[in-house]
Amino acid sequence: MVDTTNASCVLVREPLPVQGVRLSSGRAGLYKKPRPDLVLLAFGEKSHVAATFTLSATAAAPVLWSRDQLANTSHARALLINAGCANAATGAPGLAAAQTCAAQVGALLDVPSHHVQIGSTGVIGVPLDVAKIASALPALAEALTDDAKAWSAAAAAIMTTDTIPKAVSARVNIDGHDITITGIAKGSGMIAPNMATMLAAIASDAPVAGSILSSLCQRVTQASFNRVTVDGDCSTNDAFWLIATGEAPIAPIDAETDPRLASLEAAIEAIAIHLAQKIARDGEGATKFVRIHVAGAANAQSARKIAKTIAESPLVKTALAASDANWGRVVAAIGRAGVAVNLDKLSIDFGTHAVVRGGLVAASYDEAALSAYLRGENITISIDLGLGAAQDEVWTCDLTHGYIDINGSYRS
Amino acid sequence: MVDTTNASCVLVREPLPVQGVRLSSGRAGLYKKPRPDLVLLAFGEKSHVAATFTLSATAAAPVLWSRDQLANTSHARALLINAGCANAATGAPGLAAAQTCAAQVGALLDVPSHHVQIGSTGVIGVPLDVAKIASALPALAEALTDDAKAWSAAAAAIMTTDTIPKAVSARVNIDGHDITITGIAKGSGMIAPNMATMLAAIASDAPVAGSILSSLCQRVTQASFNRVTVDGDCSTNDAFWLIATGEAPIAPIDAETDPRLASLEAAIEAIAIHLAQKIARDGEGATKFVRIHVAGAANAQSARKIAKTIAESPLVKTALAASDANWGRVVAAIGRAGVAVNLDKLSIDFGTHAVVRGGLVAASYDEAALSAYLRGENITISIDLGLGAAQDEVWTCDLTHGYIDINGSYRS
Structure with a gap:
């Protein structure tokens, strides 16, 4: 193979x-x-x-x-x-x-x-x-x-x-x-x-x-x-x-x-x-592999910080588990990452689906198409901060009932 | 009332x-x-x-x-x-x-x-x-x-x-x-x-x-x-x-x-x-109210940081949901809080149950008694870092299947 x-x-x-x-x-x-x-x-x-x-x-x-x-x-x-x-x-x-x-x-x-x-x-x-x-x-x-x-x-x-x-x-x-x-x-x-x-x-x-x-x-x-x-x-x-x-x-x-x-x-x-x-991909209880790419950052540290904050957000991860196009949670995670951002310059894509442009929902946004994409096992979330040339990427998975089961019974 | x-x-x-x-x-x-x-x-x-x-x-x-x-x-x-x-x-x-x-x-x-x-x-x-x-x-x-x-x-x-x-x-x-x-x-x-x-x-x-x-x-x-x-x-x-x-x-x-x-x-x-x-107490899906008290810190900021890291650890929260006495996860959370600690001086109590003394399991540790305590709805985790006089406290809840359900279907 x-x-x-x-x-x-x-x-x-x-x-x-x-x-x-x-x-x-x-x-x-x-x-x-x-x-x-x-x-x-x-x-x-x-x-x-x-x-x-x-x-x-x-x-x-x-x-x-x-x-x-x-x-x-x-x-x-x-x-x-x-x-x-x-x-x-x-x-x-x-x-x-x-x-x-x-x-x-x-x-x-x-x-x-x-x-x-x-x-x-x-x-x-x-x-x-x-x-x-x-x-x-x-x-x-x-x-x-x-x-x-x-x-x-x-x-x-x-x-x-x-x-x-x-x-x-x-x-x-x-x-x-x-x-x-x-x-x-x-x-x-x-x-x-x-x-x-x-x-x-x-x-x-x-x-x-x-x-x-x-x-x-x-x-x-x-x-x-x-x-x-x-x-x-x-x-x-x-x-x-x-x-x-x-x-x-x-x-x-x-x-x-x-x-x-x-x-x-x-x-x-x-x-x-x-x-x-x-x-x-083998994260506890995971059903989806999630790639989070942050570009347009002032420096690589900021890009990593935002990518990790999204990747570790329980609300983002539970929405992904449910294939729910609740992309506002990505915006919320970006907001609390401790990095200066300009909402008016923010773009977000899920796979090839434009979701946010200039800080608000993209004109071409199609929730049905996005939901279909989210039902897949490989999800890429791409952020462009529009602030600089630096980028970074983080990999994670969704948060499911399996995680709760595994970690409630880990020692038994 | x-x-x-x-x-x-x-x-x-x-x-x-x-x-x-x-x-x-x-x-x-x-x-x-x-x-x-x-x-x-x-x-x-x-x-x-x-x-x-x-x-x-x-x-x-x-x-x-x-x-x-x-x-x-x-x-x-x-x-x-x-x-x-x-x-x-x-x-x-x-x-x-x-x-x-x-x-x-x-x-x-x-x-x-x-x-x-x-x-x-x-x-x-x-x-x-x-x-x-x-x-x-x-x-x-x-x-x-x-x-x-x-x-x-x-x-x-x-x-x-x-x-x-x-x-x-x-x-x-x-x-x-x-x-x-x-x-x-x-x-x-x-x-x-x-x-x-x-x-x-x-x-x-x-x-x-x-x-x-x-x-x-x-x-x-x-x-x-x-x-x-x-x-x-x-x-x-x-x-x-x-x-x-x-x-x-x-x-x-x-x-x-x-x-x-x-x-x-x-x-x-x-x-x-x-x-x-x-x-x-009304946290999404919560079944337990958890009070995390950190004392013996060099300053209040360190105490807050450690308390929040424990409170936000999915592994601590899932163990609490399952009433599992997996207190090692509290040690792990303390370790990653970004605060200097001396494991040899660390004490941890759950309620009135001594769990860790000097960085390792307390002599009087009684897992059956601790498990019984953890089945209650009000849990207090007390940390003493043994490093100073500062303290702080944070309140949280456990992480259950209910959280996943609520956040997978929030918009529907």
């Missing part, structure tokens, strides 16, 4: 193996129901790793641990992710638990424990059952493989309320060699990243210097995961890891000015955008 | 007449269903009026009109409020419609049109049908009365998705005379005031100078309507009018240092708090 969301590279929906990454998944039993909940990734010696983490002031123990280890180095040799327990609001015992997990992975893989990254997702405030993880780890270490199927299994094992696993690959030709990039992500609720999304990892066999990987990781985050918002609720556990194993037989990319960096970045960005949009 | 929410005065739930205010309500036909939708209030010659309006950058035409008229004066002689049409995102024609309404009221009451305030609530983006209002106005002008029952009728006529009319009175003795204060309000959804709430008017027969009334209005707004948030969606039409008719036989209150101002302010504030809490 092939997707063509990005012109510069072709996305492959069946994940491809990445040389230099071995991985496996299994069940530690953090969930009551019998489902996989633990993923181990091991990276070759030449690997560099960068990451973006949640900006939450109550960041979870695994975030505190992982951020600390990557603060002054781009070296990491493993990443352990568990679902079923966020290990957040667990105090010093929680931090010790993350540390113990890292030590056990380190011992099994013969790498320093501070080269082990940890990611957790699940219920907040519940102690992490380290014994269960310790029992499951040896089998996972034993099962590490570079087989493509392990990526699909990993994407499934990190799911929480996700309804579909999220994995995708791309190939990009650099210096006559096919560079492979594969990414996995999880996220469905509590999605309003300040820095990344719930949990994502994208690995490539490209040789990229650590000094470059970090800013590359930031740029990709901004263009992808930071554009998603399901419910405005930013997680304590958000993390996105970018791994470059360096196994591909091309000369290292070690300067920002290296023209090959742009090709690689475009492909990584395409993967990240694909995963990010999948998260919005 | 008597309430005792405020020690300094007694609230009376059956509204009392206010000398110097005559009012009436009726039907202009802005709603399809046969229900009242138009309220006219007339104030005596000695009246002073102040107001706070929405901070929305897409404020509705009636707000633009009313704000303009009160910009440099405290004189107003009438207030016309309609439900069924917000007259927002209606451009120059919308502003002309508000102006025409003011002119017609002015002509009927023999007062200058710029002494007529206008408030509208209802669907955004729909032109206001001025002809319908013009047809209904003469009968309303004819029916103006100082009868107490007219206040209850007015509270009912300004409702939109409100399930109960909101009206309350208080009496406070100043200089040996009973001063009467009566307030009405409407609001249920799109409630996250930046300045006021949907629509509210509080009138007193006290003689208060215009120069004092304006700051009094601001302080009362901050202590009451600005503490409510149902869904984070701030309206284009928010407005709160404070009217002092000056008919009571006491010397004018014309200095901030006048000790009688404190008594009057306490009573007006009690009325405003009562109305504001009623709005939260």
